[in-house]
Amino acid sequence: MALADRALVVGINRYPGISALSGAENDAKDFYDWVTDPAGGRVRPPEALLIRSSDFPSPSGPDFARPAKEQIEQFFTDIDNCADTNNADGSGAGLRAGKRLWLFFSGHGFAPSLDRSGVLMANATLKRAHNISVMLWANRLYEGGWFDEVVLFQDACRNRMGDAELAPPFLTPRLAPVGQERRRFYAFSAKDRKLSKELPFPNGTVRGVFTTTLLQGLRGPARDPNTGAITTAQLKGYLQDNMRKLLSEADLQDDEIAKMPEVFDPDPFVIVPAPPAPALTDFPVRIALPHAGVAAQVENANLQPVAAANPAPESWTLRLPRGLYRLVVQGVGESPFQVTGAVMLDGSAGEVNVHL
Amino acid sequence: MSTSDNTLTIEAADAAAEISVFDGGLNQVGRGVGRLQQALPRGIYKVRVRVGPSFQEQLVSLDQNRQIEVGAIAFASPIPLTGTSRSHEYHQAAAVDASRTVRATFGSGASVLVFAREWSPAGDKSQSNPAAGLIFCNETGEHSEIIADKADTRTSGDASAGWRADVAPGAYRLKLEFSDGSGLERPLFATPGKQTQIFLLQRDQVLHDGKVERRADLAGATVTISPSQSFDPQDRHVRLSELARYALTQSRRILSDAVMDELLSEKFEDPMLGLFGAHLLLHDNPKGLSENPRARRQFDIVTDNLLRLLGPDHPDLQALWWWRSDGSQIGDGRLRSLPMLRGSWDLAVEKSFESANAIALPSASSAAVVRILSTAPWLLWRSVEKGLKSVETGTLSDALGDYLRARTRAAASRVSRLAAKIGPVQRTLSRQLAERGSQPSLRGEMSIAPSLESAPSSQAAPASFALEHSEKMEIARTLGVPRLVLEGMLRRFPP
Numbered sequence: 001m002a003l004a005d006r007a008l009v010v011g012i013n014r015y016p017g018i019s020a021l022s023g024a025e026n027d028a029k030d031f032y033d034w035v036t037d038p039a040g041g042r043v044r045p046p047e048a049l050l051i052r053s054s055d056f057p058s059p060s061g062p063d064f065a066r067p068a069k070e071q072i073e074q075f076f077t078d079i080d081n082c083a084d085t086n087n088a089d090g091s092g093a094g095l096r097a098g099k100r101l102w103l104f105f106s107g108h109g110f111a112p113s114l115d116r117s118g119v120l121m122a123n124a125t126l127k128r129a130h131n132i133s134v135m136l137w138a139n140r141l142y143e144g145g146w147f148d149e150v151v152l153f154q155d156a157c158r159n160r161m162g163d164a165e166l167a168p169p170f171l172t173p174r175l176a177p178v179g180q181e182r183r184r185f186y187a188f189s190a191k192d193r194k195l196s197k198e199l200p201f202p203n204g205t206v207r208g209v210f211t212t213t214l215l216q217g218l219r220g221p222a223r224d225p226n227t228g229a230i231t232t233a234q235l236k237g238y239l240q241d242n243m244r245k246l247l248s249e250a251d252l253q254d255d256e257i258a259k260m261p262e263v264f265d266p267d268p269f270v271i272v273p274a275p276p277a278p279a280l281t282d283f284p285v286r287i288a289l290p291h292a293g294v295a296a297q298v299e300n301a302n303l304q305p306v307a308a309a310n311p312a313p314e315s316w317t318l319r320l321p322r323g324l325y326r327l328v329v330q331g332v333g334e335s336p337f338q339v340t341g342a343v344m345l346d347g348s349a350g351e352v353n354v355h356l
Numbered sequence: 357m358s359t360s361d362n363t364l365t366i367e368a369a370d371a372a373a374e375i376s377v378f379d380g381g382l383n384q385v386g387r388g389v390g391r392l393q394q395a396l397p398r399g400i401y402k403v404r405v406r407v408g409p410s411f412q413e414q415l416v417s418l419d420q421n422r423q424i425e426v427g428a429i430a431f432a433s434p435i436p437l438t439g440t441s442r443s444h445e446y447h448q449a450a451a452v453d454a455s456r457t458v459r460a461t462f463g464s465g466a467s468v469l470v471f472a473r474e475w476s477p478a479g480d481k482s483q484s485n486p487a488a489g490l491i492f493c494n495e496t497g498e499h500s501e502i503i504a505d506k507a508d509t510r511t512s513g514d515a516s517a518g519w520r521a522d523v524a525p526g527a528y529r530l531k532l533e534f535s536d537g538s539g540l541e542r543p544l545f546a547t548p549g550k551q552t553q554i555f556l557l558q559r560d561q562v563l564h565d566g567k568v569e570r571r572a573d574l575a576g577a578t579v580t581i582s583p584s585q586s587f588d589p590q591d592r593h594v595r596l597s598e599l600a601r602y603a604l605t606q607s608r609r610i611l612s613d614a615v616m617d618e619l620l621s622e623k624f625e626d627p628m629l630g631l632f633g634a635h636l637l638l639h640d641n642p643k644g645l646s647e648n649p650r651a652r653r654q655f656d657i658v659t660d661n662l663l664r665l666l667g668p669d670h671p672d673l674q675a676l677w678w679w680r681s682d683g684s685q686i687g688d689g690r691l692r693s694l695p696m697l698r699g700s701w702d703l704a705v706e707k708s709f710e711s712a713n714a715i716a717l718p719s720a721s722s723a724a725v726v727r728i729l730s731t732a733p734w735l736l737w738r739s740v741e742k743g744l745k746s747v748e749t750g751t752l753s754d755a756l757g758d759y760l761r762a763r764t765r766a767a768a769s770r771v772s773r774l775a776a777k778i779g780p781v782q783r784t785l786s787r788q789l790a791e792r793g794s795q796p797s798l799r800g801e802m803s804i805a806p807s808l809e810s811a812p813s814s815q816a817a818p819a820s821f822a823l824e825h826s827e828k829m830e831i832a833r834t835l836g837v838p839r840l841v842l843e844g845m846l847r848r849f850p851p
Binding site: 018019069070073074076077080081084112113114115116118125126127128129130133136164165166167168170171172173191192193194224225226231233234237240253254255256260262264299300301302303322323324325326334336337338 | 382
């Protein structure tokens with residue numbers, strides 16, 4: 001019996017004891033839609049749990065706001081029970097609960113360091129910061145072999161929160177069986193106590209910069225230009241290149257705002273396999289030449305020409321897939337450039353401007 | 357190297373700069389720290405040089421051998437060092453002056469510098485005293501000084517407040533008080549013949565009542581130890597020490613040969629760099645130094661150097677010393693004051709499971725132990741709020757209670773599942789045994805998605821079973837409490 005992939009997707013906007021967020025639930029819903037999409041994360045909907053604060057009745061006070069830790073922890077208990085069931089059913093799955101676990105959390109949080117970060121629960125107050133240390137949980141499930149692969153995305157730290165106490169995962173630690181091949185990939189929107197940014201979209205909704213970039217990449221642009229697969233290395237590179245493309249100049253100048261995610265990727269693997277006939281998205285490139293009439297060519301990363309114009313117009317436009325290129329203008333000079341695959345807030349492909 | 361390869365050489369000004377090279381497929385094909393030299397096929401590559409949280413990128417056409425030199429990259433630091441992104445020359449001058457001008461005397465043999473400052477892109481934040489709420493005191497809290505009252509406060513441009521005290525070597529604290537009576541504390545250890553310097557930037561901080569107060573960022577403040585008892589904004593060892601601090605908190609590997617040379621060198625003279633380096637060696641060898649003889653030797657040399665620089669009483673060195681390979685001891689081998697680094701405290705917590713007497717803190721520090729926050733890389737705890745008599749209000753106990761309740765719920769869930777299985781099995785077995793005596797099999801399926809309302813109340817009974825040793829260790833490590841303290845806390849939860 002093939003083991004299923006599972007997903008836990010959490011988005012919390014409603015924090016009556018702190019301050020409300022606007023984009024965390026949108027991010028969670030977007031990620032849930034992608035992770036359960038047969039062309040996306042391919043998790044069967046019965047195996048994916050979406051928890052949003054708006055799914056619960058309006059609380060009469062901060063202490064009654066949900067989700068609290070119990071709602072999240074119930075998922076982990078169910079995973080453990082599922083592993084027991086699989087172990088008992090004689091299918092050879094052992095104490096595994098599934099093949100891959102996707103964890104996605106968006107909300108308030110704190111991150112003084114990679115392994116001491118937490119996502120605040122809806123019932124957190126300024127005196128008692130109820131939280132889940134998602135990375136500790138991801139590590140527990142990875143190290144104990146509950147899953148072969150654990151993929152964690154944490155889009156938190158959207159406001160200034162003080163640091164708080166963490167509690168360890170309650171599932172008893174265990175070691176994965178020898179021979180179980182395991183991999184993990186964690187990406188965090190912010191690190192070193194920096195802030196994650198939320199942005200208003202043209203349609204009036206609000207979303208987080210990290211999740212927006214993540215989903216843009218997962219939907220195709222982060223594919224390996226050579227293989228068409230979205231690998232851990234490609235996704236990491238995509239996030240590192242493109243998170244900042246959504247930020248304003250003022251945000252870019254503010255060194256308290258996170259511009260790059262912190263990624264923990266010790267084990268390279270394919271996150272989304274290449275489709276049968278991978279169609280690489282191409283992106284607009286506008287090349288400004290010193291004057292019209294020169295001979296110009298664009299070379300790919302192997303220094304092979306992929307486009308040429310003689311004479312080239314002063315403003316030369318073309319479309320290229322994500323990758324590294326070089327503009328060579330005869331008698332004038334050359335300039336390498338990168339097509340990062342950025343997608344703008346309105347969904348349009350980001351234009352690359354090239355100058356000599 | 358094939359004949360079609362070219363050599364790419366990258367030299368970074370910072371020995372701890374992380375260098376990555378990506379090929380045209382945007383896959384990483386090279387990595388180095390401080391320097392990288394690599395033969396690569398002809399092509400276009402992307403070079404990323406990362407220094408702490410900052411980075412610089414450039415594209416390289418490798419159609420011939422190329423050599424790239426990357427200068428110092430500015431990064432944000434609470435220390436007003438040259439070449440960092442949050443430094444003004446007038447802050448550097450103020451810090452130099454403050455480090456040399458004694459404003460209080462609590463003893464002799466060592467000194468402490470507290471330097472708090474604002475920073476803004478426009479350089480015009482001068483409304484409040486950056487030292488507001490900061491209190492320096494000895495370990496028992498008997499002798500204290502309100503820093504803002506005596507500091508050299510400068511309000512031209514972004515404000516700064518510098519304060520130096522001459523002190524007897526030993527354990528001290530820096531407290532930060534908020535207007536609602538809450539506060540935070542950090543340990544400072546004054547090393548004989550040296551100046552312990554703490555640098556703080558301002559940060560908007562949310563109080564318990566929701567009010568935002570702009571105060572010094574005690575959790576993010578950086579400590580350095582100056583052998584010359586003065587501040588040098590050009591000190592490249594301090595810059596490297598800041599990068600080591602960042603690497604430690606973000607689990608990054610920066611211990612190149614060049615960085616290790618700094619740590620192992622005879623001229624090694626930056627104690628904070630040594631403390632960070634020793635922790636990085638432990639961090640980079642999670643299975644233990646015994647499995648890496650080279651790292652073990654390096655660790656022993658670094659801690660030897662630290663003993664020479666810090667003396668045997670320094671709590672951070674004591675915590676590290678327990679992990680040496682030679683089984684030797686400094687002082688009486690016990691931790692007698694709280695260390696400055698959270699990593700050192702974690703080592704002490706781990707040691708407490710081996711030797712209950714390893715930690716012998718004075719009673720004033722014992723109260724802090726149940727209020728430690730999950731910070732990094734510095735040790736930080738909540739102050740006892742004014743007006744509260746008991747220190748047992750720390751939320752560590754609440755966190756432990758949450759953990760025990762969750763564990764109980766998970767166990768209850770397992771028991772009820774087993775009961776649900778065993779019930780029918782028992783009935784079937786009885787029937788089958790009665791009829792034919794055949795053996796039933798156990799099979800089952802479940803859906804992972806639980807009902808959102810199915811979670812038991814948070815008021816469910818706490819743990820009803822004993823914790824294993826490894827579980828206690830993990831709880832102690834996560835909460836930051838030594839074994840005896842944890843066991844005391846656990847006794848408050850009825851079986």
